[in-house]
Amino acid sequence: MTASASHPSQPLPLGSGISDRLSKKASRHVKERIIEGLLFSAAAFSVFVTIAIVYVLVKESWVFFETVPLSDFLFDTQWTPLFDDAHYGIMVLLSGTLTSSAVALLVAIPLGTIIAIYLSEFAGFKVREIAKPFLELLGGVPTIVYGYFALTFLTPILQTIYPDLPGFNLLSAGLVMGIMIIPYVASLSEDAMRAVPMSLREGSYAMGATRLQTALWVVTPAATSGIASAYILGISRAVGETMILAVAAGMQPNLTFNPTEPGATITSYIVQVALGDLPHGSIGYQTIFAAGLTLLLMTLFFNLLGYWLRKRFREVY
Amino acid sequence: MLKAADLDAIRAIITRAKRWDLFFSMLGILSLMVGVLTFTVLFVDMAIQGVPRLSYEFFTSFPSRRAENAGILSAWVGTILVMLVTALSAVPLGVAAGVYLEEYAPKNWVTDIIEINISNLAGIPSIVYGLLALGLFVYYFGFGQSILSAGLTLALLILPVIIVATRESIRAIPQSIHEGSYACGATTWQTVSDHILPYSSAGILTGVIIGMARAIGETAPIITIGALTFIAFLPTAPFAGDPPAGLFDWILAPFTVMPIQMFNWTSRPEAAFTVNAAAAGFVLVFMTLAMNGLAIYLRYQLRKNIKW
Structure with a gap:
């Protein structure tokens, strides 16, 4: 060697x-x-x-x-950027976004919260082990598939209940969007509830409280900040959701807060313009960036709100 | 002393409280069922409509004006190529960023900004990434409406997912592993490359799969960069195009992907195209479910097998 x-x-x-x-x-x-x-x-x-x-x-x-002056953008009540008589009132698109998001949140927040409380406080180990991955799968379905489902399955069903419902409407899109958001709300809220220390629950049980009383009066208040930020994330998802609305809500700009009407949202307008062939640099091309900026500001606002809520209402154990 | 009447009253309260408990359990299961049922109905409905349409020809035909001749050849080839670009760019970047934040980053304002920024990026709607790509990749860098633009767009979109997954799986490694390595005189990079990365690779892989499953289904940002829906040709194979042909000729080719093909068929009024949309949707959901399922299985195995 x-x-x-x-x-x-x-x-x-x-x-x-x-x-x-x-x-x-x-x-x-x-x-x-x-x-x-x-x-x-x-x-x-x-x-x-x-x-x-x-x-x-x-x-x-x-x-x-x-x-386009900013005042027109904010206060005009028409959105016809591609017509000869062009109007640029973002309010029209905002109304679609807000209406569909409201419908979605009316579905997602109650169901998501109930599922979270159930999984965190009531369900046994086995149920939770099956339900959580399942929720994840539900959140992993591509949104275009949800759009297809809203258009070809849910809308016809809603039409049998409410015959005047047009083929494209914000209601059906919003409902499906709500189902899509449930997993986000449920899993984040559940994480927040599970983070509440066991001793708080034990204290409550020792005082003779039932599971439901403990869940509603001890665990939920202690997890408020996490639950609130789960809701905020849900809102921000709903506002930014695109394909479900583009497929199932029609893309006609419509200043309405009535979910049974068709309508365009900020996101579906961007899709509509992108599907056509607008020349680079034309005013139509720039409208989608103005719409996108509005959307970004909205989600940024919600993100900051969520961040602030977490900081402000965090219980420190 | 308890009187019999008081005892009865207490019993009544307990019974009522228990009934509420039971009621809420039912409500919880019912709410879960709304999700389960929707998913089942969605899947079964699409399967009933679409599965009869699935055939060898459906996978090997280009889109066509006649619904019965149309297929998803260009769509699935496009999806695979776009995913290739996405994975090759997002995985190294995301893992590197995750490693930096966990193993190197000092506690200062720069790190804080990066962390807040990443969680903020995760909350930006996908269509905004599409607008970024339209302005930046398509026009500013001049990549055009190509596979490269789409792949990079989706890479940006799933970057936060990969970073977060990397950080979480690194954090699951006990501190003693780091300390043991450092005590033997290893440098930070030696510790990372010999211990941290190998031990966290399964967790990172799970995150990558989940991110890719999300990217496969993303439609909005790809529509925004202006992907064509009617593509009746395949991107040039490596070394097959006009000379000087190279390995990466396909990267600047126009393309279509599965979700866009499905969107195109869904937005047509003819019923025959709706059937095509169902078939394409079935393939798409099957792909994302398989990927998500694989990730969930991997994570389950991981949790079961590793005992530090």
């Missing part, structure tokens, strides 16, 4: 060996720093994505708002 000099059982020769090791250490240090730099740039990349989103939306909207 000629390599016996480097064998650990042999005493290391002084001199060259140590300087070798020291220089190796220096190169090792450089390599470490380079790797750390690379990893940092990967993490920082997400910040650039955000900056790019804001930059693109603001840049194109800026051109849009040079032609």
